[in-house]
Amino acid sequence: MPKQRPKGLFLQFVHSFGHAFRGLFWALGSQRNLRFHLAAAVWVCYLGFFARFSAGQWGLIALCCGSVLAAELGNTALEVLCDKVCPEHDSAIGRCKDVAAASVLVAAIAAAAVGLLLFCQSGRPARLLAALRSPWPLPLTALLLLASWLLVRGGLNKK
Secondary structure (H helix, E strand, O other), X not given: OXXXXXXXXXXXXXXXXXXXXXXXXXXXXXXXXXXXXXXXXXXXXXXXXXXXXXXXXXXXXXXXXXXXXXHHHHHHHHHHHHHHHOOOOOHHHHHHHHHHHHHHHHHHHHHHHHHHXXXXXXXXXXXXXXXXHOOOHHHHHHHHHHHHHHHHHOOOOOO
């Protein structure tokens, strides 16, 4: 018996978020590159806290991180669909997948360029290094390093 859709527009709207989160969690569980980009976004936000970005700069960082993650999710969706439609090797499907992967690459390069421009502004590198040398960020930085490694690796149970 097929699942029943919730009645009412608002409930349907809320129900659609469940599908989106299910897709997000599936992709996070199965896609190492998505986990890598998520870890990179967390590091940018962590270091941005010490760099003391303005609200506009935080907005730019959010747009860049969101663009890379969205491109990665779109690439994943296209790869899953291509593999379902054509499980055997096909050169046209391969080109399609390559172009989708290129969209992630372009978004990541643009985000890295924005990050370099923001983090390398006058006085910011020295402020960042001074903040990270103080005692209280060291345990947090070590914990974030471990969490990032585990995230990209795929969890504690991966070998």
